[in-house]
Amino acid sequence: MTRQHQKPILQPSASFDWIIGSDDPGASHRIAQETSWALLDRVRAVADPEIVARVLEVASGEGINDIAELWSRESTHTLAGVLWRMYLLRRIVAADAAGAADLFARGSQRIGTIDPIVAGAQEPVSPESIAVLCDAILRGAFVGDLGDALDRAASYARIMAAGAADLADERDPHDDAHGSVLTTRALRYASIARELDAGAGRWRNGTLG
Template identity: 30%
Template sequence: MNEPARHHRPVRRADLTTLLDGLSATEPFGREEVAEATAAAVISHGRSGQSDSLVDLADRVGLQTLAELWRDSEPDTLAGALWALYLLRTWCQTNGEEVTRLWRAGRPLAPADEVVAGVADFADPQAILSLAESVLSGAYRGDFAVALERAAAFFRIVSLGRIERADDGPDGDRARELASRNAAVAAGLTAAARRWRAAPLD
């Protein structure tokens, strides 16, 4: 028997901000539940085929709104993975030159990850932004696990680029700290991809 069609409510700014109203008084466990529930709702809505692309969700509701919902989630969770994807897009929008320099420094050190990420051969800020947007588009229109793996590959290369460009001294220490964070996000996204393949929402 065919299941009746499910109707998905639009993801509106009001829907997300209403959820935020009570978060300050919510216990950590409750916050995790809210984060995962909202991430699952966004993914289900975006992949329903009944909506416009949610690539620009951060533009529509504000990155800070998504940060309050998802920033504290581990990157191997659905909420943490979505946060990483939207943060990556915003980073590529606002700091494209820096991201491009890090990518160019790191990609010779990880040729397999370069192929997985799928940045154009001549990487410039526009190509880097196109990668971030195609990853988000793929998360909603294609294989979500593949999108996460592409983002993970990108973060690994950026991590290597930071290390490659790091100098001695305080600035170098900061670069290595950020490289470690990028590598941790990459590992989390890879784990999230495995989890999705084991139990997808759709």
């Protein structure tokens, strides 16, 4: 599924400095829409493994700051919004793969749904396998069906929510502050899961902006 739109040249973040504090409230939104659709369309059109690898590497490098500046405030009614959430999930793993693997392992045991199957987790769960999983999910957005990739990402986020809740329950009696942080993290993962589910539905019915 593609959308008719103008395809601007993707520019360095410095070219977008004027957006920050702009009097035009729609400027940032328009740039986010145009850049996200242009990126998706061009990566798919080229179908070059090296290009796909570079797009994925953004999540673990400084390029994530450019994407955050452009896309992080977009809703799940937009392609930019759902792609940002997928990049965010991968970025969290890049920052703390061991912690993410622990939450995922806990969540897989606790959740009691088919989400581990949908996410496609490899056993045993390790920092390396969780990074591979998140790469595969993000790659699917650019080389496969975006709806399926969003389904996988939503399942992953639900598992992480369950894992964070499980760890929060374990820590609460010993460290109320840390337990509270983990509970908040569980709620955020659950929220991302719902947002990605909604994005998948909009992709399939053609209403993703």
